[in-house]
Amino acid sequence: MFQNEHSTKSTSEGQKTTIDKQVDFWQWFLWILQEARIVDTNYSVKGSYVWLDWGYKLFKKIYAFAQEAYIQSGHDQMQFPTLIKESTFLKETDFIRNFENDVFWVDREGSKKLSKGERLALRPTSELIIYPMFARWIRSWRDMPLKVFQNVSIFRCETNETRPLIRNRETIGFIEGHSAFQSKDEALMFLETIGKTYSTLFEKLGIPVKFIEVPKWDRFAGSTKTIDGYVLLPGSKSMELFTTAYLGTTFSKIFDIEYLDQHKKKQFAHLLCYGPSIDRILATIIAYYGDNKGLVLLPDISPIDIIIIPIFNRKNKATIIQYSNEIKKQLISLGFKVDIDDNELTSPGMKFYQTERFGIPLRIEIGQKELSKNEITVTRRDTLQKETIDNQEATMRASILEIQQDMDESMRNKAKVTFQESIIDFSERENIDNLLDETKLEQDAMYLIGWCGSEKCAEVIEQKTNFSILGYDYQLKDNKKACLNCSTSGFISVLAKRY
Known part of the structure; x- marks a missing residue:
């Protein structure tokens, strides 16, 4: 299973490398990407990566969760083009200001150089692609709400240091949604619905998230x-996982997205856009659950439930492999996703190492002892705890389901506790200088502080702490607190280091 000549070069037996996640998170993360065959970072274009077999299987699993969430919330799946005419791009000045340095331009058609206004932009995001089509599709109040989503590549010319899965020039798994409504109230109500949809999605994926209302200059x-939804990568920094935005009628006025209301009067549609990227979702799963041996995957997320490792010698090889294949057939018939590694060129120890770095939830070891007693030995990936189980179907199924359930609950609870313990409440503090005299801020934590909402106070706090105010804590939006800088009335906000 794990032998693939087209994959990245990995460690050979006797050269097992361990990088401590707590000591050097970023080198550990890069090691995981290589050893677990997530992506190959050695592509010739900066910020673009090759998705490898195991990484792409995880990509598809995450996408299936997201696709289901969009469909259940009433979206239709579509697929829009990648190229944007420059004349279209120039219509929205605020949009240009925010994206002008991020855009890759196509300035030739074959050998012909395109003049200004004729160039084509590679999609940095899809508003300028989708909304001209909304203008064609929306004519009456009966045409709304209109809800669509797509899974596409986006291209952004990141000038800062690129980080695989976290800060890319090409992101291949951007799952974006767009919707149109008759009124502001309807749009804002659905914005809340999308927040709940994402909350449920990330709960299923085992990712604790902090919802933050972004200040106006950072919207x-x-x-x-x-x-926005923010996560906190253990041993690293905070990272934006998704955005949800109410666009009002700004783009409707630019692209003439008008409709006749029930009173035959023309109105502009109210628009929303939102979306996470699969790249960052997977990066978060790796960071939350991985350990110094490799990936650790929740049973629901792993492409494989169980890997069987036969342990044999020349004398018992045939009987051990036969018994292993019988167990595999039994488990598949019971509904489990199972593979077997019977490669004779790799030792059992190396096979154990490989299954651990790939994060496969359960490993079944079958040797002479198991054969003699009609048993299997099961090792769970999260704790590496072993358990011997009788091979009777009913016993085997019940025991494995129980182990999976315990793994799932234990891993999720550990992630939640780690996340909650990394959120430090300083919202009662009213003097930033006194706070900094007494406390050293750590980059792998989020700090709750009072903030009045002014850009001036934000600049002072950020300059003194070298951290960023992400915005108001949306889950605590009604809790008033004094501003850490000016002491006037404000709300609980989040201060953090971020990617």
Whole structure:
């Protein structure tokens, strides 16, 4: 299973490398990407990566969760083009200001150089592609709500240091949604629904998220209200996982997205846009659950439930492999996703190492002892705890389901506790200088502080702490607190280091 000549070069037996996650998170993360065959970072274009076999299987699993969430919330799946005419791009000045340095331009058709206004932009995001089509599809109040989503590549010319899965020039798994409504109230109500949809999605994926209402100067281009979801990568920094934005009628006025209401009067549609990227979702799963041996995957997320490792010698090889294949057939018939590694060129120890770095939830070891007693030995990936189980179907199924359930609950609870313990409440503090005299801020934590909402106070706090105010804590949006800088009335906000 794990032998693939087209994959990245990995460690050979006797050269097993361990990088301590707590000591050097970023080198550990890069090691995981290589050893677990997630992506190959050695592509010739900066910020673009090759998705490898195991990484792409995880990509498809995550996408299936997201696709289901969109469909259940009433979206239709579509697929829009990648190229944007420059004349279209120039219509929205705020949008240009936010994205002008991020855009890759196509300036030739074959050998012909395109003049200004004729160039084509590679999609940095899809508003300028989708909304001209909305203008064609929406004519009456009966045409709304209109809800669509797509899974596409986006291209952004990141000038900062690129980080695989976290800060890319090409992101291949951007799952974006767009919707149109008759009124502001309807749009904002659905914005809340999308927040709940994402909350449920990330609960299923085992990712604790902090919802943050973004300050006006940091909102998504063209938005009058932006709520982002942030995660905290253990041993690293905070990272924006998704954006949800109320665009009002800004783009409707630019692209003439008008409709006749029930009173035969023309009105502009109210628009929303939102979406996470599979790249960052997978990066978060790796960071939350991985350990110094490799990936650790929740049973629901792993492409494989169980890997069987036969342990044999020349004398018992045939009987051990036969017994292993019988167990495999039994488990598949019971509904489990099972593979077997019977490669004779790799030792059992190396096979154990490989299954651990790939994060496969359960490993079944079958040797002479198991054969003699009609048993199997099961090792769970999260704790590496072993358990011997009788091979009777009913016993085997019940025991494995129980182990999976315990793994799932234990791993999720551990992630939640780690996340909650990394959120430090300083919202009662009213003097930033006194706070900094007494406390050293750590980059792998989020700090709750009072903030009045002014850009001036934000600049002072950020300059003194070298951290960023992400915005108001949306889950605590009604809790008033004094501003850490000016002491006037404000709300609980989040201060953090971020990617």
